[in-house]
Amino acid sequence: MDLPKLAIAALGGTVSMQARNAGEGVIPTVSGETLLASVPQLTTLARVTVETLGLLPSASLDFELLLNVLSWAEFQIKQGAVGVVLIQGTDTLEETAVFFDYLWPHDAPLVLTGAMRSAAQPGAEGPANLLDACRVALSENSRRRGVQVVMNGEIHQARRVRKTDSLALQAFTSPVVGPTGLIMEDRVHYLRAPAQRTVLPLPHQKTQKIAMLEASLSADTLFLESTLTLGYDGLVIAGFGAGHVSQSWATVIEHVAESIPVIIATRTGSGSTAQASYGFHGSEMDLIRKGASMAGFLCPRKARVLLWLLLGCQRQHELSRYLKDESCIQN
Template sequence: MLRAKMSIATLGGTLSMQRTTPGAGITPVLGGEALLASTPALKELADVHVESLSLLPSASMDFDFLLTVLSWAKRQVAQGAQGVVITQGTDTLEETATFFEYLWDLDQPLVLTGAMRGADQPGADGRANVLDACRVALSEDSAKRGVLVVMNAEIHQALTVRKTHSLALQAFASPNVGPAGMIIEHRVHFSRPAAARKTVPWPVRTTQKVALLEAVLSADTTLVEQLVPLGYEGLVIAGFGAGHVSEQWSTVLEPIAAQMPIIVSTRCGAGSTASDTYGFKGGEIDLINKGLHMGGCLCPRKARILLWLLIGSDSAHELSRFV
């Protein structure tokens, strides 16, 4: 019987970090081969191909780099990988997962994972997370589910997962829908069936700029007014409550919405924007009438990635399909 094939890419992050100097902070030093050597159980699961694509803290990655990683992942599937796992830092894990989800048009699973504790710390969680991610990537039930995030024995969907704690092991959650599944006694269990997905065409350019601004009490409009002169092509607002801004912002945003797409998401961390509840100036009805788009359950960070990809693929006119 042929053994399953899978590929792992390591990008850096806490999972790859340890101290190289006593008393100093941890930094990325461990590549793919070190991960494979420290986790012999991986070889029991499948024939594993591992590559170290970078040693970066995840905050230093950019969209161009992620496109190269995604191209690598697609090549692995073309060469026979049943699933692909990517390890990276958790600081931007939810954003990377979203970026990949909108572009991953294959049935094979792409699974992301990381660690909350450095490789040389007591109770380091990296190897267990990698093993769980590989189990998910190899599971037949993972097919057609797109991009998944596996952390702390939980399986999350890319568009719903968020990092909700800065340091705790249980740092990741899906506030609106909960985990899509769990790993129990090394076996993969999904709690709901795979759902239909929407992908975006591959971007034809990557120079577009999309701003993310947060609505806060008594905020001035200076930054908003400078977006068009500064060359921005899109805007996402982390709005109050169910997708609201101040009356002053509403006035300034109306002419800008005629020049670039604007998404208003909620800054609350859970819940959805409204569409026909609040009628005051700056409420969602007012903003929709002025040409702005409500983000629904999509958090502001994920909405920015969606808008960047749509603009870059000349598909901004299809924004209403996604929010």
């Protein structure tokens, strides 16, 4: 039987972590090859190639490294892989997933996974998540779905998934929409048809800087006022409720938005920003009049990724079109 080709890359993260000595905290030490050896069932499903591209906690990943990983993944597809699986830490998993999703042009699936328990802990779920991710990457029904995150038996769309718990096994959810699929009895079951995606060209500029600030009760405007003088090229605000800020912040945002793109998202963790509900100073209607853009269902962190990519390929003038796509949920 001619098995399909599957490519796996390990970047590090909790799934690869162990302690060197008793009583010390865990650090990334386990290679992709060792992780693969913990899932012998894969040899019956695919011809697997695995590479260790890094052993980093995901907080230390950056856009430059992710572009190199993307290049590696695209090469695997050109070499005949039917899908690609990336193993990484969970701290930035929701951000790396959307970064790849905006740039992944292939019908073949790109699947991200990790673990909440380190490789040395009893009940470590890393091998199970890896096997599930590989099943998803090998499934014909996974084609044309872009980038997906597989954790704890669930499949999540890259643009919707969020890490909503710091330590729990069930740390990843997709607020409002829920998972797009499940792995049950070793089979991949999708709950929705593939959503329409827009793919950006690769950024040719990589030095742009995007600030992200969170609105909070009685917050001063010192950092906000310094955005332009510090050389930032874009700004994302994690606003109150449906995309609101204080009157003093709204005044500064109007000035900043004259020079750089400003996106207002919601800090709540679920739901969308509004467009035409509130009219007070600092409301979404006021901020739109002042030149800011509303993020819709896109969370602040993912809005920052989108703005970095748009600036990198000089498409910031299309920001409103991309955010309009995020203002509705596709079934």
